[in-house]
Amino acid sequence: MADSYNKDELEAPGWLNKPFFEGVLKKCENTDVIVVNDIKMSPATAKGDHYASVMFRATLNYDSKTAKGLTKSLIIKTMPQVEGHKMDFLKESYIFETEIAMYSKTIPMFEAELRKIGDNTILGAKALYHSLTPQKCIIFEDIVPLGYQTLSTRTADMEQSKSALLKLAKWHAVSYKLAAEGDTSLTDYKHGIFSLKEFETSTFVQNGMKQFIAKCETIEELKQYVPKLQALEKDLLKRCHQSFESYFQPNAKGIFVLCHGDFHSKNMMFKKNSKGENEDVMLVDFQLCYFGPAILDIIYGLYTILTGDVRKNHLEEIIHYYSSNFIETLHKLNFKGSFPKISEFFIELLRHSHFEIFMMSTFLPVFYAFETEVIDPEELMTSEGAGKSLYNNERYIEDVKRMLPIMHNRGYLD
Template sequence: MPPNNDSYNSDELNAPQWLNTEFIREILVKHLKAPELKVVDVKFSPASSKGDHYASLMFRAYVEYETQKGHSTISLVIKTMPEQDGHKKELLGESHIFETEIAMYTKVLPKFEKVLREVGDMTRLCATCIYHSLKPRQVMVFEDLLTQGYAVIRRSANIEELRAALETLAKWHAVSHKLLKEQPELFDQLQYDITTLPKFLEQDFLTKSLGSFTDMLGNVESLKTYRKYFEPMQDKLIQAWVDVIREYRDNRQENGYYVLCHGDFHLRNMMFRGPDCMLLDFQMSYVGSMANDIIYAIYMLFDGKLREEKSNELIYNYFQTFVNTLKKIGYQGKVPSLVEFRRQMFEKRYNDFLLLTSFQPIIIYMRKGADPGEIIENDDLRSKLYYQKEYIKELEDLLPRMLHLGYFEPL
């Protein structure tokens, strides 16, 4: 294992005791249907860098093994729940994130890919899961996408990469939009989202964020005029955001454009191979408005310059791919319109406000390689994040746009 290194999350520097040679052998015996398999050597290492994720632990296993066919190697990625006592375990220990993700990898996304294959679209939506378990521990094992030529981007995505990511999402959204009407039972296991994480809505980084944001607005000369729009949201922003996320389950609208949302659509949850984009991490996936993933992308995926110059083009391209895919797969309902989609995005602007005031300062800091756990648990650090020059600069662009588009008109 690597030494204590600032490049990795501290709880991924050493694999848990159960993650050993015998565990790997049992998985490979079943996966390869080779009872005689012998593990010659296995090396464990962290499978992600600091700042890549928070809701699980990720390890990579490079395995040398022998079967009747000879000597071979394989690289695996193991995803499991935190075992160390602390905030992460407290927040995630009683959650349903692994049930959600197992359903996504074993049932939902394979069905989506089958629908696409039937019309000649070979888009891959997920990695291959070769093992999963909820007891005695929650764990999933995947074939390593790095060995297939995929890579995580550790810089801001360019326009081509953003277009590829949104086109993959559009196809996913289109298939789910069709199947929600034809086979709604496919989504029965997906009854949770980020707002249903135990005690998530009580976390300081969420409950104190608007106060820190409005304090910053009052201290930055170029932004002072916007404070009056956010102060009245203090007692209602979080619940209004929850209502947006849970709309399909709790307050379904007759004209709503509903899909299976990824739920955490940012750059660290995708890998690229040339023009292809593979999405990762489906622990927060849920059925909701298709606007939700796109609004999330605006704040968590696009950087300032591209958001300012290319967001409308990217959203238009996403929507065209969505509509074209619906037609290609034989959707029989009324095809959604861009005008109505834009209206629904605007209607759900509490999503914008929550992401802007709570999540965006954190994601900007995480892009610098910061540990999300440190941010979530450190009040003083979070307060300082609102004064990052990159964040201030983005607000100087975003807030006037919101004002001019009517975002601050009464909801």
């Protein structure tokens, strides 16, 4: 089974030991007596489910002052200990500072705003412990025992997608209101995925559009789009970078919120009721949150959550559903400022169409590959050959054949 997990998650670091967990449990349970009897460590996720951290699941058997034989399951997220691309990718980043701030300050603040209007939505799993020294680490309550599960496939069905979008719309609306009312803490989040130097300069990102164009040149019905794609390729990454940082640019225009930043299916955990119906979705992984255009989260989700058929045939419905719930939440929050119109979200989609092209050309082939094979993320980020083969996926090619003419007709390629 070792090949199913990231190599750096097969053995936990030595500091994840009994004294460490006893300290964590004492803090969580507000007691001075905890004795850990046994620790069972395992990888928390499968290979390819995440890259910007190292994650373990710890099942603890322990005694407290009042009871013996207690058990608790924890999720530990920390930095890589092994030299390599992942360590280089993360060592200069702010991802742990971002996620700690999100769990300790921002998410509780958002939930408090929702409680004022009688909305009991839970926006994030419970964070039990965090530190930046001597190790960067965050420990969460394991929500699998509470009935939450990740999707076994890359894509979500329509019900699941709307459930995730509803929660995102509420999150976005609360942040929109607070920022408009002068809360400057939200604009401190400035480090989205395009702020990671190792991401933007990686072989995977740098070659994505080139490899996409090369594949289009071999497909008869897509050859006509190649000249326009070549013209776009020259500054595509620069424009994406500008989109992510557009709030901080002069004369910024748009609907700005605190974005999740990594809104994809593996960062969602779904819970069903006794009838098998979707009861809740929990968004996880807040390492890449940033203040920017709301539509970027939606575009990201369009290509990392939805099937190609849903994306083609229900895009307007999806955006209408999200934006109408965004606006409805603002009304419920008794927001006194200027309300965005649903039409403005569609204008935003066109304004940031270059990011949609990036997602289709660079991220989408990866997510198709995840459905049928186990991919080593580090090899993908660093090996030109590893990325090139992804463009031969037949389902991906069929999806591009559907989407590229639509993008052309919308004016995205101009």
